[in-house]
Amino acid sequence: DGGITQSPKYLFRKEGQNVTLSCEQNLNHDAMYWYRQDPGQGLRLIYYSQIVNDFQKGDIAEGYSVSREKKESFPLTVTSAQKNPTAFYLCASTLRGSHGYTFGSGTRLTVV
Amino acid sequence: DAKTTQPTSMDCAEGRAANLPCNHSTISGNEYVYWYRQIHSQGPQYIIHGLKNNETNEMASLIITEDRKSSTLILPHATLRDTAVYYCIVNTGANSKLTFGKGITLSVRP
Numbered sequence: 001d002g003g004i005t006q007s008p009k010y011l012f013r014k015e016g017q018n019v020t021l022s023c024e025q026n027l028n029h030d031a032m033y034w035y036r037q038d039p040g041q042g043l044r045l046i047y048y049s050q051i052v053n054d055f056q057k058g059d060i061a062e063g064y065s066v067s068r069e070k071k072e073s074f075p076l077t078v079t080s081a082q083k084n085p086t087a088f089y090l091c092a093s094t095l096r097g098s099h100g101y102t103f104g105s106g107t108r109l110t111v112v
Numbered sequence: 113d114a115k116t117t118q119p120t121s122m123d124c125a126e127g128r129a130a131n132l133p134c135n136h137s138t139i140s141g142n143e144y145v146y147w148y149r150q151i152h153s154q155g156p157q158y159i160i161h162g163l164k165n166n167e168t169n170e171m172a173s174l175i176i177t178e179d180r181k182s183s184t185l186i187l188p189h190a191t192l193r194d195t196a197v198y199y200c201i202v203n204t205g206a207n208s209k210l211t212f213g214k215g216i217t218l219s220v221r222p
Binding site for chain 2: 035040042044045058088090092100101102103108
């Protein structure tokens with residue numbers, strides 16, 4: 001079945017360590033997005049990419065980095081510069097010309 | 113992107129219609145209305161979208177007022193599995209960034 005896979009589902013890291021969250025899609029979607037969600041809040045856009053080897057900052061890009069070397073993959077690195085990294089991270093993708101986003105099931109990152 | 117206003121929460125009885133309102137008084141002529149829902153600890157799920165006309169699919173109906181300043185998402189026969197946060201979003205369309213507010217929490221009671 002086609003879909004978008006985020007791994008791992010739960011991730012624990014020590015403060016000061018960088019961590020990379022995986023997002024893979026086999027939907028042949030062109031654009032991919034990373035969102036962050038804090039408890040009781042809506043989703044905030046971190047980074048997005050509409051084509052391979054190109055990406056743009058969203059509303060809260062500070063302390064995060066991404067790459068888009070392959071169409072199907074859009075990994076997110078949470079760096080030590082991110083002040084409050086504990087959150088629920090969601091990856092999404094969409095096909096050019098399509099109106100609906102497909103979301104992954106999310107990665108819950110806890111930094112201790 | 114235009115902003116939307118939704119009530120914080122609402123509930124309805126199982127089997128009854130759930131009517132979820134959304135105000136978007138500053139919507140532009142080229143902006144669509146989208147609805148997504150998010151069940152607890154999962155990724156959001158696309159439900160429906162529309163521009164001017166009312167729309168219906170297997171999940172829901174979307175009613176947009178003639179002046180396009182508000183809309184209503186209708187779940188015709190709510191079930192317990194419809195309990196979720198529902199987000200109303202306005203956006204210029206395909207490949208555009210979506211901005212999610214806090215949404216409305218729908219609780220379906222037995």
